Amino acid sequence: MTQPTRRTALAAGAGLVAAPFVAPPFASSALAAGRPVVPLPDGGCPTDPRTPKRDLRAMWVASVENIDWPSRTGLSAEQQRTELIGWLDLAKQQRHNAIVLQVRPTADAFWPSDVEPWSAYLSGTQGVEPGWDPLGFAVDAAHERGLELHAWFNPFRVSQRADRSVLVPEHPGAQHPDWVVAYGGKLYYNPGLPEVRELCRRAIIDAVRRYDIDAVHFDDYFYPYPVAGQVFDDAAAYAEHGQGFSLEDWRRDNINRFMSDLRDDIRRTRPTTQLGVSPFAIWRNRATDPEGSDTTAGAETYDDLYADTRKWVREETVDYIAPQVYWSRGFAAADYEKVTDWWAEQVTGTRVHLFIGQATYKVAANADPSWDDPQELSSHLDFNTRYPQIDGNMFFSAKQVRLNALDATGILNRTWYTRPSLTPASPWLDDRPGAPRAITRVVLGRGGQQPTLRWSGTDGDARLFVVYRVPRDRATSCDLADARHIADIVPARRGVQTWTDPQPAAGPVTYVVTPVDRVRQEGPGTVAR
Numbered sequence: 001m002t003q004p005t006r007r008t009a010l011a012a013g014a015g016l017v018a019a020p021f022v023a024p025p026f027a028s029s030a031l032a033a034g035r036p037v038v039p040l041p042d043g044g045c046p047t048d049p050r051t052p053k054r055d056l057r058a059m060w061v062a063s064v065e066n067i068d069w070p071s072r073t074g075l076s077a078e079q080q081r082t083e084l085i086g087w088l089d090l091a092k093q094q095r096h097n098a099i100v101l102q103v104r105p106t107a108d109a110f111w112p113s114d115v116e117p118w119s120a121y122l123s124g125t126q127g128v129e130p131g132w133d134p135l136g137f138a139v140d141a142a143h144e145r146g147l148e149l150h151a152w153f154n155p156f157r158v159s160q161r162a163d164r165s166v167l168v169p170e171h172p173g174a175q176h177p178d179w180v181v182a183y184g185g186k187l188y189y190n191p192g193l194p195e196v197r198e199l200c201r202r203a204i205i206d207a208v209r210r211y212d213i214d215a216v217h218f219d220d221y222f223y224p225y226p227v228a229g230q231v232f233d234d235a236a237a238y239a240e241h242g243q244g245f246s247l248e249d250w251r252r253d254n255i256n257r258f259m260s261d262l263r264d265d266i267r268r269t270r271p272t273t274q275l276g277v278s279p280f281a282i283w284r285n286r287a288t289d290p291e292g293s294d295t296t297a298g299a300e301t302y303d304d305l306y307a308d309t310r311k312w313v314r315e316e317t318v319d320y321i322a323p324q325v326y327w328s329r330g331f332a333a334a335d336y337e338k339v340t341d342w343w344a345e346q347v348t349g350t351r352v353h354l355f356i357g358q359a360t361y362k363v364a365a366n367a368d369p370s371w372d373d374p375q376e377l378s379s380h381l382d383f384n385t386r387y388p389q390i391d392g393n394m395f396f397s398a399k400q401v402r403l404n405a406l407d408a409t410g411i412l413n414r415t416w417y418t419r420p421s422l423t424p425a426s427p428w429l430d431d432r433p434g435a436p437r438a439i440t441r442v443v444l445g446r447g448g449q450q451p452t453l454r455w456s457g458t459d460g461d462a463r464l465f466v467v468y469r470v471p472r473d474r475a476t477s478c479d480l481a482d483a484r485h486i487a488d489i490v491p492a493r494r495g496v497q498t499w500t501d502p503q504p505a506a507g508p509v510t511y512v513v514t515p516v517d518r519v520r521q522e523g524p525g526t527v528a529r
C-alpha cells in the first residue's frame with residue numbers, strides 16, 4: 001500500500017543502540033540541538049504488502065434486531081457494557097484498528113438524544129432509558145484501546161414493523177405521521193420532505209456534537225429496496241417539491257442534498273469527523289449504463305435506492321466509501337474482482353478512501369461453493385494488494401468474525417494482520433496544517449528484564465503513538481515505511497507515558513516513537529536513548 005504524502009519531515013539524526021542501562025530521571029525539557037530524529041520516508045523504500053502501515057481493519061457491530069449487540073433486549077446496563085467491551089477486545093485481538101457500531105438503527109438512539117427516543121433494542125421498550133450512555137461509553141472505551149469508533153446511523157428507517165403503534169408518543173414519526181411511509185412491512189421517513197431531511201441531520205449531529213466520534217457511517221439503506229407490487233407513496237411530496245425533476249431524479253436529488261448538507265453540518269460541528277458510506281456495491285450494471293461495472297446483479301443503487309454513490313466519490317461528498325463487495329472471486333453475476341476493480345477506478349484521483357466490505361457471514365453458509373473454501377476471504381485481500389487505491393477492509397458482522405468459520409478469520413490474522421496498523425490519514429480534515437511535531441525526548445530504561453520507554457507528548461496534538469522496534473543498532477527512514485517493525489500503537493494520554501516491551505529482543509534494538517494526530521497524520525520518529 002502506498003503511504004500518504006508527508007508534509008513535514010525533519011533531517012535524520014543518528015540512530016542509537018538500545019543497550020541496557022538504568023534510565024536517568026525523566027525530564028520533559030527539550031533536548032539540546034541534534035536530538036535523534038528519524039524522518040518518515042518519502043517513497044522509494046521497499047515495503048511488504050502483507051504488513052502495510054496504513055490499512056483500515058474493522059468489523060460491523062449491528063444492533064438492529066440485536067444481530068450482534070446487545071445480544072438481546074432487556075439486559076442490565078452492566079451486562080450491556082460487558083458485552084460491548086467484549087467486542088472491543090475482540091477487535092484488538094484481531095489487530096483491527098476501528099469498530100463500526102450501529103447507534104441509530106430505526107430512528108432511535110443509543111445515547112441520550114435531544115431529538116429521538118431511546119432505542120427499543122436496549123431495554124426492549126422504545127423510549128425507556130437503559131441506565132447508561134452506550135455511545136459515550138463506546139467512544140471512550142474504543143479510544144482507550146487505540147481503536148477508532150465509527151458511529152453507524154440508518155438515515156431514514158423508522159421501524160422494522162409497519163404498525164405505527166410501535167412508536168412512542170414522543171417519537172417524531174408519531175408526532176408527524178405524514179412524514180412516515182409504510183412500505184414492504186416497515187416504516188420509513190420520506191426523504192422527499194425537507195423537514196424530514198433536516199430532522200435526520202439534527203439527530204445525527206446531536207451525536208457528533210456530544211461525542212468525539214471518528215466517523216459518521218451509513219450502510220446501503222437510503223430509499224428502501226424495491227418490493228414487488230408495492231409503491232413508495234411520496235406522490236404528494238413530489239407534487240410539492242419536484243421542481244421539474246423526473247420522479248427518479250428528484251429522489252436522487254433528495255439523497256444528494258441530504259448527504260452534502262450533512263457533510264457541511266459535520267464540518268461545522270466537528271471538522272475532524274469523517275463521513276463514510278458502505279453502499280450495495282453495484283452503482284449500475286454495464287447493461288444499464290456503459291460506465292457501470294461489469295455485473296449483471298439485479299440491484300443498482302442509482303436506480304433502486306436512488307443513491308448516486310459514484311457522484312459522492314467524484315464530488316468528494318464522503319471521506320470514504322466501503323462498497324459491500326459480498327461476492328466471491330469468479331461469481332458470474334457479480335465477480336469480486338470486477339466489482340473491486342471498478343471501485344478502484346472510481347476513487348482514483350480523489351481524496352476518498354476506498355475500503356472493501358467483506359462478507360464474513362457467507363463463509364460456509366452460502367449456496368456459492370466458493371465460500372466453502374477457507375481461503376476465499378484471504379484471496380480477496382491478496383487481490384486487493386494489486387490496487388494502491390484500496391485502504392482497508394470492513395467485515396460483516398462481528399458475530400461471524402468471532403465464530404471464525406472454517407478458520408477463515410484465523411487465516412486472515414496469520415497472513416495479513418500479523419502487525420498493528422494505522423488507519424489512512426485524512427489531512428484535508430485538519431485545521432492545523434502539517435503533521436505533529438516529533439516527541440521532544442524518549443527515555444529508555446529497564447523494568448526487570450524488559451525495556452521500558454517513557455516520553456511526554458508533542459504539542460498536545462497527538463492522538464496515538466507508534467512504537468517501532470528495529471532489530472539493529474540504527475534506524476533509518478525505510479525502517480518506518482511499513483508495519484514490519486511496529487511493536488505497538490498506543491493511545492495518547494496526558495503527561496508522561498510509559499510503554500514496556502512485552503517481547504524484548506536478544507540482540508541490538510533501536511526503539512523509535514512517532515506521534516499520530518487526530519486526522520491520523522504521523523510525525524517524525526524520536527529515537528529512545
